[in-house]
Amino acid sequence: MRAYWALTRRELAGFFLSITGYVIIAATAFLLGLSFVILLVNLQQEPTSMPVTEIFYMTQFFWLILLLAVPVITMRLFALEKYSGTFETLMTTPVSEVQVVTAKFTAALVFYMIIWLPLLGCLLIVRHYSNQTSTLDPGAVGSTFLGILLLGSLFIALGCFASSLTRSQGTAAMISLAFTSSLFLLSFLARRRGNSDWKSQTLAYLGLPDQMHDFVRGVVDTRPVVLYLSLTFLFLFLTLRVVESRRWK
Amino acid sequence: MLPADGRATPNQTKPPLKKSPTLFKTRSLSYLAESLVLPARPLPIPVKGSRLGCRYMSDNWMIEVANLTKRYAGHTAVSNISFSVARGEIVGLLGPNGAGKSTTMRILACAQPGTSGTVRVAGLDVFLESREVRRRIGYMPENNPLHPEMRVLEYLKFRAQLKGLGRARTRDRLDVVTEQCGLKEVGRRIIGQLSKGYRQRVGLADALLHEPELIILDEPTIGLDPRQIRSVRQLIKSLATRHTVLLSTHILPEAEMTCSRMLIMYEGKILAADTPENLQRLMSGNGQVVAEIAAPAAELQECCAQIPEIEQFELSPVEGEYVRCAVTPREGVDLRPQLFALARERGWYLRELTRSRHSLEDIYVQVTGPEEEEEG
Numbered sequence: 276m277r278a279y280w281a282l283t284r285r286e287l288a289g290f291f292l293s294i295t296g297y298v299i300i301a302a303t304a305f306l307l308g309l310s311f312v313i314l315l316v317n318l319q320q321e322p323t324s325m326p327v328t329e330i331f332y333m334t335q336f337f338w339l340i341l342l343l344a345v346p347v348i349t350m351r352l353f354a355l356e357k358y359s360g361t362f363e364t365l366m367t368t369p370v371s372e373v374q375v376v377t378a379k380f381t382a383a384l385v386f387y388m389i390i391w392l393p394l395l396g397c398l399l400i401v402r403h404y405s406n407q408t409s410t411l412d413p414g415a416v417g418s419t420f421l422g423i424l425l426l427g428s429l430f431i432a433l434g435c436f437a438s439s440l441t442r443s444q445g446t447a448a449m450i451s452l453a454f455t456s457s458l459f460l461l462s463f464l465a466r467r468r469g470n471s472d473w474k475s476q477t478l479a480y481l482g483l484p485d486q487m488h489d490f491v492r493g494v495v496d497t498r499p500v501v502l503y504l505s506l507t508f509l510f511l512f513l514t515l516r517v518v519e520s521r522r523w524k
Numbered sequence: 525m526l527p528a529d530g531r532a533t534p535n536q537t538k539p540p541l542k543k544s545p546t547l548f549k550t551r552s553l554s555y556l557a558e559s560l561v562l563p564a565r566p567l568p569i570p571v572k573g574s575r576l577g578c579r580y581m582s583d584n585w586m587i588e589v590a591n592l593t594k595r596y597a598g599h600t601a602v603s604n605i606s607f608s609v610a611r612g613e614i615v616g617l618l619g620p621n622g623a624g625k626s627t628t629m630r631i632l633a634c635a636q637p638g639t640s641g642t643v644r645v646a647g648l649d650v651f652l653e654s655r656e657v658r659r660r661i662g663y664m665p666e667n668n669p670l671h672p673e674m675r676v677l678e679y680l681k682f683r684a685q686l687k688g689l690g691r692a693r694t695r696d697r698l699d700v701v702t703e704q705c706g707l708k709e710v711g712r713r714i715i716g717q718l719s720k721g722y723r724q725r726v727g728l729a730d731a732l733l734h735e736p737e738l739i740i741l742d743e744p745t746i747g748l749d750p751r752q753i754r755s756v757r758q759l760i761k762s763l764a765t766r767h768t769v770l771l772s773t774h775i776l777p778e779a780e781m782t783c784s785r786m787l788i789m790y791e792g793k794i795l796a797a798d799t800p801e802n803l804q805r806l807m808s809g810n811g812q813v814v815a816e817i818a819a820p821a822a823e824l825q826e827c828c829a830q831i832p833e834i835e836q837f838e839l840s841p842v843e844g845e846y847v848r849c850a851v852t853p854r855e856g857v858d859l860r861p862q863l864f865a866l867a868r869e870r871g872w873y874l875r876e877l878t879r880s881r882h883s884l885e886d887i888y889v890q891v892t893g894p895e896e897e898e899e900g
Contacts, residue, residue, distance in 0.1 A: 281685035285671075292673040360669030364730070367633045368686040369658040522637055522654065 279374045286382030289351070296386065299347055303340055303390040310336035311397040318401070325492075326415040327401050331394070332491040338484070340390075341430060342456055348387055349434025350448035352379045353518070357442040372518045376435065380511060383431045384424075391423055415493035422490025425503040426483065430455050432510035439517040459483055585647075586611045586738050586768040587632065592641035594627050594792075601627040603792040604641070609785075611737075614764050616783035617772040623789040625772040626666050629742050632770065633663035646737055659688070662731035666742040668724055672716030676707055676726055679715060680733060687734040701729040704759060721752040728756065732763070739763060741771040745778060757782050812852050813859045818845045818873040827866055833857045846875065 290296035313334045314327070323330065331337070356362035365375065395416075402411040430451075437451035438444075462485065465478035479485075486499035587609040594602040602624040609615050617625045631638045632645060634654045643650045645657045671679055677698065684694040702708050705725040710718060715726060724747065731739055744760065745753045760782050763769055773779050779786050780800040788796040788803070796803060817824060821839055824847055828837045837851040853859045860877055867874040 278686050278688060281682055285674075285682050289671075289673070360665060360667065361671060363630075363635050363665050364663070364669055365686070367635050367658055367661070367663045368683070369655050369688060370686050371655070522634075522651075 278368075278370045279378050282370070282374060282378035283382045283385075286352070286379055287385055290348075290382070290386045293351075295347065295351065299344055299386075300390050303344055304393045306336050306340050307393045307397060310334040311400075314397070314401070318405075326412055327398060328415045328419040328491045328493075329488075331398075332419075332488065337487070338459065341426065342452065342459060344390060345387065345427065345430040345434050345455060346437075346448040346451040348383050348390075349431055349438050349451055350444045351438070352383060352435055353438040353514075354441055354444045354447040358444070366521070372515055376439075376511060376515045376518055380428075380431060380435055380514075383435070384428055387427045387431060388424065391420070391427075395420075412493060415491065418493045418495050419491045421495060422487050425500060425507075426487060428507045429503045429510075432507040432514070433458075436510045436514045436517070439514045584610055586613070586645065587770065588642075588644040588647075589628075589632075590642045592628070592631065592638050592643055594624070594631060594636075595639045600792055602631075602638070605789075605792070605794050606641075607787055607794060607797060609768060609770060611768050612764060612766075613785060614760065614769040614771070614783045616779035616786045617770065617789055618774060618776065618779055618786055619772075619789035620774060622791075624792040625789055626742055628789070629663070629740050629770065629772060630665075632738075633661055633665075633740050634658050635663070635665070659734075660737045661740055662734065662736035662738070663740045664727045664731045664742060664744060668727035670715050670723060670726055673714065675712055675714055676718070676722075677702070677711040679726065680729060683730045684733055689734055697733055697735070701732050704732065705729040706755065720747045721749065724748055724752070724756070728759070735766075737768060739767050739769045741769065743773060744771055745773065745775070753778070812850060813863065813879050814876065815849045815851070815863045815867075815874060815878075816842060816846050816876040817849055817863075817867055818875070819847055819867075819870065820845075821847050823870075824849060827870070831859075831862060831866075833859060833862065846873075 290299075310331055313336075314330050317323075317330055317333075318327075325333075353362065356365065366372075398411055398416060433454045434447075434451035437454060438447040440450060441447050458481070461478060462482035465475055465482050468475040468478065470476060470479065480498070480502065486496065486502075489496055489499070585608045587607075589608065590606050592602055592605050593600065605624075605628070617628065619625050627636075630636050631643055632650065634650050634657055637651055646660050648657050648660075650657045671682075674682070680698055680701070681694060684697060689697060702711060705728050707722070707725055707729055710722055713722075715723060718726070724744065728741070728744060731741065741760070745756050748756060757778065760769055760771065764784070771779075771782070783800060786796075786798065786800055786803060787794050821841065825837075825839060828834055828839075828849065828851060833853050834851050835854045837849060840848045840850075842848045849863075851859055851863070858879065860879060863877060864874060866872075
């Protein structure tokens, strides 16, 4: 357990000791700021019954951040260490593969949640200036962040898997971008096909944008929760197998 | 992959395929296959701390390598080598680049598995009991990878945590290793900004951190200046009492000075394994002597031809009236007294008299010579 915490701390420190971490934070803060501006403009135009979080989600910056930031966060996890050779020194200490994979995943997830913090700030500003405490429903904010967390953990698990496959950070980022964006685009395919047969219905279960829309409205459906958690575990398990495979004969 | 020793005969009753709880642990399919074709008899009760209860009680050997082979796609890095290292020994692996030194060390350090053969460290199989083995070794890889953004003490503390040292022990050991490796004054510096020598010492300190039984150092002195090399050498020597050290190098004098035994590797095979003295004797059997004598060349040539112990000699003029005289004796005779006597008798000045020692290059040429001829 001590090794797990040590690894997590080191991974997290790795984000803040390199320029990459700050670039990701700055870029995300910029995009969140833009969406905040759009959100304010929308609020000024007409009265609406939508929760603020939903208006934010409608600006579409959400997906841009999710799709672009996650590959950049996760690309370094395994690829960088494999490239620099520190992965070898790491794996020759008596740590288990499970500890390594979970520690890296945890660190990436924590960092990912940190980059979303400016959103909370934006929402608080809206609430402060609207002079209405009801503007910001804590439930909706909570479920929005739950959605961000769950969707993020799925994407990060995908990114971990991509990073464990290669020694090059660039390749890792591209693989995880390909994975996450195809997962995202599947939902459009489902929408196009309508609801005609069992295939489209199955595809509809993977409709990430619609599910996220529920989250920002304050609706927590257990189906996407189970889906995200199980896919997260699946990809973490696959990552584990890849990391273990170096010991296979 | 079934074992080739005939255990997998079809009429043998196989134990029923049980759902193994260890299916998802690190274990290869070949291993599973092997365990399935074991003859049907009661399985031994596993001894605690060792899987399958197959731990060898070999207290004297720190490393036992038997028929180890490592094949990569297309080429064989290590082919069927066997050697053992006793506790407390300092053993040097010598060889040119690509000889399989690093591969052997990586397999010993559990960084990668061998293709076939068994490797035991402290009686534990590196493949089956990898984690126990990793507790017992300190390994410094070839180019000593470190986290460049971390501070020295921070890094060592992180490594201590990974190696499972407690808080108090970490503090004590950090004190000891930073003292041992001369890192006291750079503890707060960032690793990326340190000189190569200091970085090498950080790697060394890391390998020593948990007081491992076996220390594996891949090219520990590469890229260091002579003074640093000397201090690293001293350090390694001082470890010999309590630890076993396996180090690789391609510098012969270094191995000579630090190692109690050397293994010479070439193209994935161990060509020679002996103490440095024995290897030297073996290799420099002809004991060529070089002398620089101020003498008329013709006269010197005559004298040399008269000495019966000289099998062959070669004269070449150097600056002034000095002549460089390289003589090869018969059957390991030391020619130095004779040459000195000759110079004194004739009243010639003698300004150099050395018995040439073979460099590693010569040894390679000698040891690997026949094979290259075969190839040619």
